[in-house]
Amino acid sequence: xxxxxxxxxxxxxxxxxxxxxxxxxxxxxxxxxxxxxxxxxxxxxxxxxxxxxxxxxxxxxxxxxxxxxxxxxxxxxxxxxxxxxxxxxxxxxxxxxxxxxxxxxxxxxxxxxxxxxxxxxxxxxxxxxxxxxxxxxxxxxxxxxxxxxxxxxxxxxxxxxxxxxxxxxxxxxxxxxx
Amino acid sequence: xxxxxxxxxxxxxxxxxxxxxxxxxxxxxxxxxxxxxxxxxxxxxxxxxxxxxxxxxxxxxxxxxxxxxxxxxxxxxxxxxxxxxxxxxxxxxxxxxxxxxxxxxxxxxxxxxxxxxxxxxxxxxxxxxxxxxxxxxxxxxxxxxxxxxxxxxxxxxxxxxxxxxxxxxxxxxxxxxxxxxxxxxxxxxxxxxxxxxxxxx
Numbered sequence: 001x002x003x004x005x006x007x008x009x010x011x012x013x014x015x016x017x018x019x020x021x022x023x024x025x026x027x028x029x030x031x032x033x034x035x036x037x038x039x040x041x042x043x044x045x046x047x048x049x050x051x052x053x054x055x056x057x058x059x060x061x062x063x064x065x066x067x068x069x070x071x072x073x074x075x076x077x078x079x080x081x082x083x084x085x086x087x088x089x090x091x092x093x094x095x096x097x098x099x100x101x102x103x104x105x106x107x108x109x110x111x112x113x114x115x116x117x118x119x120x121x122x123x124x125x126x127x128x129x130x131x132x133x134x135x136x137x138x139x140x141x142x143x144x145x146x147x148x149x150x151x152x153x154x155x156x157x158x159x160x161x162x163x164x165x166x167x168x169x170x171x172x173x174x175x176x177x178x
Numbered sequence: 179x180x181x182x183x184x185x186x187x188x189x190x191x192x193x194x195x196x197x198x199x200x201x202x203x204x205x206x207x208x209x210x211x212x213x214x215x216x217x218x219x220x221x222x223x224x225x226x227x228x229x230x231x232x233x234x235x236x237x238x239x240x241x242x243x244x245x246x247x248x249x250x251x252x253x254x255x256x257x258x259x260x261x262x263x264x265x266x267x268x269x270x271x272x273x274x275x276x277x278x279x280x281x282x283x284x285x286x287x288x289x290x291x292x293x294x295x296x297x298x299x300x301x302x303x304x305x306x307x308x309x310x311x312x313x314x315x316x317x318x319x320x321x322x323x324x325x326x327x328x329x330x331x332x333x334x335x336x337x338x339x340x341x342x343x344x345x346x347x348x349x350x351x352x353x354x355x356x357x358x359x360x361x362x363x364x365x366x367x368x369x370x371x372x373x374x375x376x377x378x379x
Binding site: 065 | 194198201202205206207208209210211212213214
């Protein structure tokens with residue numbers, strides 16, 4: 001039975017953060033994405049792999065903008081991307097003949113496994129999906145996709161987060177490693 | 179813990195406005211809605227209350243040694259004993275030292291009393307109205323005539339949460355703690371219980 005009462009959303013939205021917080025979120029995500037984008041433009045490939053930047057853009061919101069969130073911790077950032085990349089590649093290799101099915105399996109299975117391993121990281125869903133819909137250049141990588149660009153990109157983003165998020169007195173990152 | 183006790187110990191009713199104010203005081207984006215936080219707080223509070231209620235046991239907080247009166251003492255001796263020790267009640271033990279009942283002010287008042295509430299003030303009022311004291315009716319009676327039996331007792335392992343529930347449910351002020359043979363080893367009074375909560379410090 002559909003509950004319209006539940007849809008009213010009687011709660012309150014959290015307060016807006018301070019301008020200092022906004023500033024450091026901007027700096028962190030600028031540096032983090034610059035590093036990953038540069039690496040992929042100059043070192044890797046100019047075509048399909050760039051799609052993964054989309055996934056890292058989502059990660060940037062969390063690890064530079066909501067650094068206290070459990071979803072933004074190193075375990076989730078690295079674990080989420082690596083696990084989802086692996087699932088995505090596997091889904092394409094097994095079910096690539098039916099791309100719609102491979103895409104759905106990749107994302108849903110990634111979410112389930114991220115939950116089970118306590119590595120839930122929303123951009124992981126994009127990482128899994130891109131392994132399926134990313135085109136030939138991604139497909140040719142095979143499981144290399146897990147290491148490069150997924151794991152390496154996440155690692156670069158993490159290093160930037162560890163540096164930038166610990167510069168201001170009011171910030172501390174991470175909350176936990178494992 | 180009884181439901182009655184849970185009701186009295188319900189958590190401070192923090193409002194979502196309090197939570198919003200706290201979230202503003204703390205730097206950074208906190209990834210939880212005020213409503214969710216409130217729910218977490220209330221459940222956590224209830225866990226904390228139960229943990230504290232289970233953490234301490236009668237053996238940790240009871241007064242010992244316990245002053246006992248003996249079966250066979252008359253009421254004059256009993257009243258004198260309680261007055262000397264500065265206490266308002268005590269376990270009653272038999273010749274083997276096993277608990278046979280509990281005697282307290284309430285039992286004396288009930289014996290002297292008129293009406294149903296048996297309060298000390300009622301006795302005072304009655305004495306003043308009648309130009310005489312009613313305590314004389316207590317002479318030549320033995321303790322077993324007025325003591326409360328059977329005694330409500332517990333072992334040293336009972337938690338302070340369970341003791342609180344007993345005090346409220348059974349309307350008692352003291353709980354003799356007995357060993358496996360039924361011999362008193364200590365007593366938990368309301369004062370002991372209040373001190374065990376550390377609220378007054």
